[in-house]
Amino acid sequence: MARSRPDREDTHAKALAGARPLRHPDGYGLHMPIDERERVFVPIPKDPAANLRWRERILLRAEDDEEYRETLRALCSRRTPESFLFWLNAFGWTFVQKQVGRDGVETAVIGDLTEHPFISWPCQDEAAAELISAIQEGKSVAIDKSRDMGATWLIVAVFQWHWQFFRGVNFLEISATEDLVDSAGERKDPDTLFAKHDFMIAKQPRWLLPPMERSYLKIGRLDADSTIIGKATTGKKGRGGRKTAALIDEAAFIRELRQLWVTLEATTSCRIANSTVSGPDFFSKIVRSGRVRVISLPWWDHPLKGRGRYAYTDDQTGEVKISSPWRDAKVARAVDPREVAQEIDRDHNAAGLVVFDPRVIERQKAMHGRxxxxxxxxxxxxxxxxxxxxxxxxxxxxxxxxxxxxxxxxxxxxxxxxxxxxxxxxxxxxxxxxxxxxxxxxxxxxxxxxxxxxxxxxxxxxxxxxxxxxxxxxxxxxxxxxxxxxxxxxxxxxxxxxxxxxxxxxxxxxxxxxxxxxxxxxxxxxxxxxxxxxxxxxxxxxxxxxxxxxxxxxxxxxxxxxxxxxxSVRALDEAAQFIVxxxxxxxxxxxxxxxxxxxxxxxxxxxxxxxxxxxxxxxxxCSPPEREAPQGSPAERLRRWKDAKKAK
The missing domain is CATH 3.30.420.240 (Nucleotidyltransferase; domain 5)
Structure with missing residues (x-):
């Protein structure tokens, strides 16, 4: 990719101004509400080793201290983002499949190391707060993300936190096929949505869990009317009952997304479309509509992938972009530019098999659009x-x-x-x-x-x-x-x-x-x-x-x-949406x-x-008519003279 790297990063400071911090500051913590008036500061260790030691101390003390367990339940069960983040960082778990070295090279994580405490990043804290607000206010959300930003895990965790601590909440989780939502039989696919719930539930201390029942495509509470239901996109999606919120996972890759999005409006006031991009499709329309709250999770806010991030100007398009050693390595190995556009850069026009080159569209707009x-x-x-x-x-x-x-x-x-x-x-x-x-x-x-x-x-x-x-x-x-x-x-x-x-x-x-x-x-x-x-x-x-x-x-x-x-800018925008x-x-x-x-x-x-x-x-x-002589030319004057003569 042709580009010029700036001599000083401050020349592109404006491009980086919107990037979130990669790490929390030292001494980070949450101001937790004790009641409507009082808050207490709770330190949250973000270093993985320190976080595990903190969790161990919490669990050891809670084993024999019922009053402490009640305090922990109270800290987890306020309807605030702070309560969710405390629960997530103290009791949440996730799978980690890759790690990124300082040189930007990815390596696989295998064995027991794949099980990792869910220690949220600054961008995830912000996204979680927006998700919780959308659920509680009944607003729809689109999550426009790069690959491997933990968005699906975060949404699953937000749903589970509501289910675990609050009564009368009912969630719907949808993916393209049923086997992406849940696994039938004894062998569980760890990539399904419900496998994430199962893993996180298994890691919870028993005293923090409600009495529950688990069946295929359903997680329910025995002591409250709170459920998490799974469905595929086939059939009558989401019809039949009101839901607190509905997740559409990898929405851009669902053929029936438009119909599904409209259908779910009768089911829930909070539709969550979560996806990497796949070209100028209906997910792209949702993101660009201006009518839906958009949560952006770009790769450069990832604590490891964003290390050493810098801004540069693309020599071909003149566009200011962000890169890092990790992205440089991915671009160098990419077979197809669309891979970078889709999985990394969240480029809605260049991702997928588009008919019209986005660079040509932009050039036509710049040179001819008016x-x-x-x-x-x-x-x-x-x-x-x-x-x-x-x-x-x-x-x-x-x-x-x-x-x-x-x-x-x-x-x-x-x-x-x-x-x-x-x-x-x-x-x-x-x-x-x-x-x-x-x-x-x-x-x-x-x-x-x-x-x-x-x-x-x-x-x-x-x-x-x-x-x-x-x-x-x-x-x-x-x-x-x-x-x-x-x-x-x-x-x-x-x-x-x-x-x-x-x-x-x-x-x-x-x-x-x-x-x-x-x-x-x-x-x-x-x-x-x-x-x-x-x-x-x-x-x-x-x-x-x-x-x-x-x-x-x-x-x-x-x-x-x-x-x-x-x-015509209108026509050029339309052309950019054509895909194969x-x-x-x-x-x-x-x-x-x-x-x-x-x-x-x-x-x-x-x-x-x-x-x-x-x-x-x-x-x-195709048989063109006789060419008209130019006005005022000898041929035109002769024709008019002949016409006048015929008229006599």
Whole structure:
């Protein structure tokens, strides 16, 4: 990875300012509440050897001292983060599978050394306090984490602490499959969620545990209505009863996450999505939504992995990043950059198999991204029916009577956005430059609020995207008429724009409308399998998994070479969400678009962009109309003289 390491760390102090301390200060302790008014300071040893000796002294004294046991129970059972942290650091246990040396090299931990007292880190203290607050206030949480930050163990511990010390709490723990939640039979898988509970319960002193029952996918208390229930994501997840909180573990890797997230809202007011990243999917949408509390657990807050951390500027992207000897070693050994993006850096765009290179997306934003010059809509102002006027526009030399109407951005009426100047044509109408050639890519949705219909307009001569349209309120046939109107309004050297549309599904209506309106210039399927690449008579572009993947990859390559320049930040953000599924097909990682009213968007603007880019390279092969002579040229004056002579 190309980068420049700074000579002095203070040059990137701002990047490190948000990092948490790696260790607790000497003499660390908790101010524990004794009652509503009084608190007592309890030292908490953080050195592993000192912590074990402290635990041993506590247990030895508690063996014969009932009053001391009651004091310990009281310290553990206040509904405060301090009580949880005292219990966790005094009685909690975890498994440790790896250790990190000062040189940043990881080595495996084996044997009895894997059983380790749960001594919380500063970042875990903060995360635990936020989790407890979310549970008690009924707020949903997303935990955006690097790998091996102990997040799952921490959530399991928070659930168990509530179950162990409080009545009337009921928790739900969900993972992708049932065997990731609990193990059936005598042999227990230590990686399951319930195995973590079993291990931690086994390490508790008997006098600190309530009477309990343990069955498959359930841990219950015999003296109180408090339970921990496990489920897989199959079936009716979480339905049937109210829960205090629900954990969705490794949420980014659950295919049904969106449905599960919505379903759980009826079950609990506290949904906890815990995961490393896996590309621009629905987990990424939760994290970025701004509507859910996000707890970040980045690798650089790990006490061992973060040793020697420093900030640097990536030479390729100009982005300020954080690294350490541990991360340097991981990057050097990584086979695929996505491994670093997913497991370490929490990069939601670069993790997973994305179609569009995130660096290209960011470069396009930096170089070409800008607000539209005009936002609004087109209005037909002719004196006859619009369909008849569009039919006649093929033969008439005067443009279709269409006027531009300004509308506020994101008003719901601004279905057309322009990044080109408007010029007054010879008829006095304001239109885009009429000595250019335009290709319009079209993706037609079902309309009526369910999915977007879109257009993308590319200037063929330059590869510049000059307009974008999106709306979810028009039916397929209405959108087809708008496309014809937009095509004539853009006009250009051929008097109309070249139209290319996806003819699957609702797109089938497009050809029926265009044929009725006698629109002259449109895409006919090209047989890409033949050497001759013969142009057939079949109208429209046909989509299947292979052709869609090729279309989008061609657009990605064109953006990388700057052959397609996209000023629409909205479209670039959408393109960044396209991923490669396990089946090899491509699609958008999450499926909701709030800006246009569509309830089920599917990357429609990006599809229109890809079609426009492809159409710009093929329009000359699809029977283009006669080229219009430049206004004021000898050829144009001769044509007008001939037209006038014919009129006599």
């Amino acid at each position: 607000p539209p010059l005009y936002t609004g809509r087109l209005e037909y102002t002719g004196g006859i029916g619009m369909d008849l006027a569009i039919e006649q526009a093929r033969e008439l030399k005067t443009p279709l009577k269409v006027e531009w109407a300004d509308e506020d951005l994101d008003s719901g009426l601004d279905w057309l956005r322009l990044w080109c100047e408007l010029h007054e044509d010879r008829e006095g109408a304001w239109r885009p430059h009429q000595m250019r050639t335009y290709a319009i890519g079209i993706d037609i949705g079902h309309g009526v609020g369910s999915s977007n219909s879109t257009m993308s307009v590319v200037e063929v001569e330059t590869g510049e995207k000059v307009a974008e349209a999106a709306s979810a309120v028009y039916s397929p046939d209405e959108w087809a008429r708008l496309c014809a109107m937009v095509g004539y309004w853009f006009g250009g050297a051929r008097r109309c724009a070249f139209l290319i549309w996806e003819n699957n599904g609702p797109g089938g209506q497009m050809w029926r409308v265009l044929r009725k309106l006698r629109y002259p210039w449109f895409y006919r399927r090209i047989d890409e399998e033949k050497i001759t690449r013969h142009v057939t008579l079949e109208p429209g572009w046909h989509s299947n998994p292979a052709s869609k993947s090729l279309l989008l990859r061609d657009l990605a390559a064109g953006m990388k070479r700057d052959e397609f320049r996209n000023p 599924y396990d089946t090899g097909s491509v699609g958008i990682g999450e499926r909701e678009d709030d800006s246009t009213g569509a309830r089920d968007a599917h990357g429609d603007i990006t599809i229109a962009d890809a079609l426009a880019f492809y159409g710009a390279s093929q329009c000359h092969r």
